[in-house]
Amino acid sequence: MGLLKVFNFRGILVPLLVFAALAVGSVSGIGVNWGNQATHPLPPPTVVKLLRDNGIQKVKLFDADDYTLNALSKSGIQVMVGIPNEMLYMLANSVKAAENWVSKNVSAHVSSGGVDIRYVAVGNEPFLSTLNGTFEATTLPALQNIQSALIKAGLSNKVKVTVPLNADVYESSTDKPSTGDFRANIHDLMLQIVKFLSDNGAPFTVNIYPFISLYKDANFPVDYAFFNGFASSINDNGKIYDNVFDANYDTLVWALQKNGFDNIPIIVGEIGWPTDGDRNANFQYAQRFNQGFMTRYIAGKGTPMRPGPFDAYLFSLVDEDAKSIQPGNFERHWGLFYFDGQAKYQLNLGSTSSNGLVPAKNVHYLAKKWCVMKPSASLDDPQVVPSVSYACGRADCTSLGYGTSCGGLDARGNISYAFNSYYQIHDQLDSACKFPGLSMITDKNPSTETCLFRIMIDVDDASLDGRVGLLQKPVVLVLFVFMFFTVM
Numbered sequence: 001m002g003l004l005k006v007f008n009f010r011g012i013l014v015p016l017l018v019f020a021a022l023a024v025g026s027v028s029g030i031g032v033n034w035g036n037q038a039t040h041p042l043p044p045p046t047v048v049k050l051l052r053d054n055g056i057q058k059v060k061l062f063d064a065d066d067y068t069l070n071a072l073s074k075s076g077i078q079v080m081v082g083i084p085n086e087m088l089y090m091l092a093n094s095v096k097a098a099e100n101w102v103s104k105n106v107s108a109h110v111s112s113g114g115v116d117i118r119y120v121a122v123g124n125e126p127f128l129s130t131l132n133g134t135f136e137a138t139t140l141p142a143l144q145n146i147q148s149a150l151i152k153a154g155l156s157n158k159v160k161v162t163v164p165l166n167a168d169v170y171e172s173s174t175d176k177p178s179t180g181d182f183r184a185n186i187h188d189l190m191l192q193i194v195k196f197l198s199d200n201g202a203p204f205t206v207n208i209y210p211f212i213s214l215y216k217d218a219n220f221p222v223d224y225a226f227f228n229g230f231a232s233s234i235n236d237n238g239k240i241y242d243n244v245f246d247a248n249y250d251t252l253v254w255a256l257q258k259n260g261f262d263n264i265p266i267i268v269g270e271i272g273w274p275t276d277g278d279r280n281a282n283f284q285y286a287q288r289f290n291q292g293f294m295t296r297y298i299a300g301k302g303t304p305m306r307p308g309p310f311d312a313y314l315f316s317l318v319d320e321d322a323k324s325i326q327p328g329n330f331e332r333h334w335g336l337f338y339f340d341g342q343a344k345y346q347l348n349l350g351s352t353s354s355n356g357l358v359p360a361k362n363v364h365y366l367a368k369k370w371c372v373m374k375p376s377a378s379l380d381d382p383q384v385v386p387s388v389s390y391a392c393g394r395a396d397c398t399s400l401g402y403g404t405s406c407g408g409l410d411a412r413g414n415i416s417y418a419f420n421s422y423y424q425i426h427d428q429l430d431s432a433c434k435f436p437g438l439s440m441i442t443d444k445n446p447s448t449e450t451c452l453f454r455i456m457i458d459v460d461d462a463s464l465d466g467r468v469g470l471l472q473k474p475v476v477l478v479l480f481v482f483m484f485f486t487v488m
Helices: 043-055 065-071 083-094 095-111 139-152 186-198 210-217 242-258 282-300 383-395 411-425 461-472 481-486
Strands: 016-023 031-033 059-062 078-084 116-122 160-162 164-166 170-172 180-182 203-209 235-236 240-242 266-270 311-314 370-373 439-442
Touching: 016 095, 031 235, 043 065, 059 311, 065 095, 065 160, 078 083, 078 095, 083 095, 083 139, 095 116, 116 139, 139 160, 139 186, 139 203, 170 242, 180 186, 180 242, 203 242, 210 242, 210 282, 240 242, 282 311, 370 411, 383 411
Parallel strands: 031 059, 031 311, 059 078, 078 116, 116 160, 164 203, 203 266
Antiparallel strands: 016 266, 016 311, 170 180, 235 240, 370 439
16 A cells, blocks of 8 residues: 555544535635534634634534534534434434434524534544444445435535545555555445435545554655655656645545546545644644645645645644544644634634634633642652552643653653643642642643643533533543653
């Protein structure tokens, strides 16, 4: 598979980006993915204002939350709502369930709420190799039943169905896109789905992540992941490829053409670059990748096989500190903005007069205090390891580790970061800074030039109620827990 190799890294439902060459219902302007797997999410009205202030005209969601959709009412923003994989079995086995879902989550918001819903995403990367075929029997029937429900509701001309798929549904035996085809074990199923989409005027949605190519393969040429600087272009029968995105996208185009679907619209369901959690996830690379992508987008440049303008949904809008880190610690750091809507780096979306990202306004924070390790506490205290393990297992320590933003902290800094993360995520409760004989609350900011000890958003009671289940469930433990021993 060479440089076109696709990696399976999405073991759970994870939101990604959207990028489109879409004729039906398309508008100019950039779009984004808006995920809500966060312990302290920005209120949806604040996010909608953030979208509008940045000239973002399209948004892709991963569910159909009423609060979110109500906030999008009359906003002028086009919406793709999502159906989680866990709902596919029910929708595949009950036309009535599909009709009820469409009535509640599409019809009600379109007819009376003024929400401009254009797509329903049925599942999210349901054919990942790592899912071992779990959703292969239910995705197409669910897709068919949702389509039938949209027809019955009189919405099928306005609202189209699609299935966001990881790029591992197709493959290439060489570095050349022209050798591409759908993955052998799902080839027939893919053709059934593509035919269904084509017959109903719906797009093919694919998530493409050049970052993952670099993350998974130590020998992957770094410059090939970006849109400038790669010297060893690939010549595929006269088509020149100087970046992996073009090559990956055109591998899909070839797979579609070989099977008789030359003209089906393609949406790139997720594309972007994370800023933390890995040595290749940083501001410099993220800015380079996303600005390179946006420059092409604004210029209306497509790929060698499909030149011309395209629509795009960047992945993602804001960081999500409650996402699974099964693929890697970078999973929580895809946002153009931090969790609080503050811009990470300069990026020109071509949609505002400022030529830069506009931050969220009127964000309310918790008090300016932090939980840190006591100066008098000993690194040799036997409570250190279990305390750090406990904190990181129930908070977010993904900014710690080799090559990350907080990778330069010493042992005490690592421990303090873990304690503070737990303290902030638990709303600065005094009981959340009670690590036995080790911790204390301070009003002195322990942040360094590169490592931010964050203070969380002050969420209202309604938002907190929605997070109770999340806070009671330990997330995957970050593998940095014992790392501080290396700097002792």
